[in-house]
Amino acid sequence: MHSIATGAIERHGLILRETDAAPDGASTLFMFETIVTDVQWSALNIGSLTILVNACSATTADWTMWPWRHALTFDARSMKLALRYSSDMGLSPAAIAQTDFVYRRLEDLSARSIPLFRCLDLSGPGARRALAELASEWRTLSGDTISMLRILEPFVRQRLIRHYAHNCQILQQFLDEGFKSKSDRVNIWGEIELPILAQKRRQARLPTKTSCKLRVGAQIVPVTLVDLSQSGAGITCRMALQVGQEVKLEFADGKSVDARVAWRTEERCGLAFDKQLSLAAVVGGEIRGA
Numbered sequence: 001m002h003s004i005a006t007g008a009i010e011r012h013g014l015i016l017r018e019t020d021a022a023p024d025g026a027s028t029l030f031m032f033e034t035i036v037t038d039v040q041w042s043a044l045n046i047g048s049l050t051i052l053v054n055a056c057s058a059t060t061a062d063w064t065m066w067p068w069r070h071a072l073t074f075d076a077r078s079m080k081l082a083l084r085y086s087s088d089m090g091l092s093p094a095a096i097a098q099t100d101f102v103y104r105r106l107e108d109l110s111a112r113s114i115p116l117f118r119c120l121d122l123s124g125p126g127a128r129r130a131l132a133e134l135a136s137e138w139r140t141l142s143g144d145t146i147s148m149l150r151i152l153e154p155f156v157r158q159r160l161i162r163h164y165a166h167n168c169q170i171l172q173q174f175l176d177e178g179f180k181s182k183s184d185r186v187n188i189w190g191e192i193e194l195p196i197l198a199q200k201r202r203q204a205r206l207p208t209k210t211s212c213k214l215r216v217g218a219q220i221v222p223v224t225l226v227d228l229s230q231s232g233a234g235i236t237c238r239m240a241l242q243v244g245q246e247v248k249l250e251f252a253d254g255k256s257v258d259a260r261v262a263w264r265t266e267e268r269c270g271l272a273f274d275k276q277l278s279l280a281a282v283v284g285g286e287i288r289g290a
Helices: 026-058 066-072 077-089 093-118 125-159 162-179 279-283
Strands: 206-216 219-228 232-236 246-250 256-264 268-273
Touching (some): 026 077, 026 093, 077 093, 093 125, 125 162, 219 246, 232 256, 246 268
Antiparallel strands (some): 206 219, 206 246, 219 232, 232 268, 246 256
8 A cells, every 4th residue: 555645636537528429349448448447546536535534523633624625526427428338338237327326426425525525623513413424425425336346347357457357356445444434544644545556547548550740849750659548648759759848749630739758668658648638539530540
């Protein structure tokens, strides 16, 4: 496990519009991986908040939930739209229903938790009572999330690399701690120790092999796009790029995206986009020349 400071949990968001086309072919697996990645980071968030609220409600520690208020910023619309394509991904009705239920509950509970998370004084009996009731609701949500992961796990084992299935196990154990009112992971300053996930990437990447151009200052360099996600890309490039260098990736259809070099090896490097692409742009091949 590793320790993080309060407020450090982040989760990626799917970008999906109601007008986006349904995925097909290899994109179907990419869409499934994207949903699983989002589900697992949501589960990590739920488990963390449950354990933190457990700790805050069970002690008279000199800290509040204020530093974690930003973790309540949640919007389930993206997942609701993604689940419209669940039949293309072969998910069972039970998996669809439980995932939809958890996301709706998370959206509702996050909104109702905001007042107490913003409260700087939780010492009064009324605030303590409200916090205890809130902790009970978060524990219930943790239990529901465990059920969601258990239902999804067979699909994950069949279709994705083993790291995702391993994450399912880790997250179920983590959520179970919160469900059982445990808070040993929280220190006296309100910081939580998170489990180490086998798969840390927050967005799925779609393998591809497409010729693109990389604009580096006044230079234009031919590159090969190796994989693509909403937030970044892997490319092969013979130019000696520097980590942190600002570039522009130009796709086959002429569209482009500003990026920076996140890492590099001798001939390959990873780009982090300044602005996320839509999910449709990735799975539909509209910017890859597919």
